[in-house]
Amino acid sequence: MNNNKSIAHELRTPLTIIKAQIDVLNTQENAGIEDYQSTLKVIERTVLKMSNLLDTLLEIDPSKNRLDELLNMEEIIQDVIEDLGVLAAQKNIQLSYSIKNSPQTYGNSILMYRCLYNLAENAIKYNQCGGKVEIQCESCQKKYCIRILDNGIGIPSDELDLIFKPYYQCSKNQDGIGLGLALVQSIVSMHQGEIQVRSEMNQGSQFILSFPQLKKENMTV
Ligand code: ADP
Numbered sequence: 001m002n003n004n005k006s007i008a009h010e011l012r013t014p015l016t017i018i019k020a021q022i023d024v025l026n027t028q029e030n031a032g033i034e035d036y037q038s039t040l041k042v043i044e045r046t047v048l049k050m051s052n053l054l055d056t057l058l059e060i061d062p063s064k065n066r067l068d069e070l071l072n073m074e075e076i077i078q079d080v081i082e083d084l085g086v087l088a089a090q091k092n093i094q095l096s097y098s099i100k101n102s103p104q105t106y107g108n109s110i111l112m113y114r115c116l117y118n119l120a121e122n123a124i125k126y127n128q129c130g131g132k133v134e135i136q137c138e139s140c141q142k143k144y145c146i147r148i149l150d151n152g153i154g155i156p157s158d159e160l161d162l163i164f165k166p167y168y169q170c171s172k173n174q175d176g177i178g179l180g181l182a183l184v185q186s187i188v189s190m191h192q193g194e195i196q197v198r199s200e201m202n203q204g205s206q207f208i209l210s211f212p213q214l215k216k217e218n219m220t221v
Pocket of ligand 1: 118122123126150152153154155163168169170171176177178179180181182205
């Protein structure tokens, strides 16, 4: 993931696309409003991709990896649900959460937010219109568990181990770059947790994260 060449390549590709789109428009003599609109759409989508990539790279910066905050898991999950509301509404997807006994644990709230955001965003992206996505959080004694459930397209069983590899995508899609789950995995291990995936094609997927409830002194880096 910290391979400068592949990061530079990932940033150069969208820049090349933007430059090419502008060049085409500049050389088109009778460009109309529709040409401008479709060019803007491509540029907008490409900028969004770049900005997602930068978010990903910035949050993996070790100087930002303080792990000694008391996590308010309900607030983190509510933020994720709120921030993904528009995306879910566009596909008429029902996005909900439930919490049974909030965990008392330490970690990094920005990274935990990003981890749950990436999983819930995938659950929406790889779902049909009218689908369902739920985030469940439950804690008992010294552990807590967060499940992200969807009834979407599913993941082929022979690819379940591969999806966490940087840049891996089951099928090439326009909005992703294949780094989301690699980041999820590093955030989960930073919080000393484990991740399991269960999935059935055309039925849906479950990402199950289990963590120890950590004390502040265990988490200071
Ligand atoms: P991407 O940027 O492609 O979404 P990720 O690392 O987040 O990259 O995910 C890797 C691949 O795993 C995705 O391209 C997709 O094929 C598959 N995937 C991830 N989450 C789900 C899900 N909830 N349902 C179906 N497929 C998924």
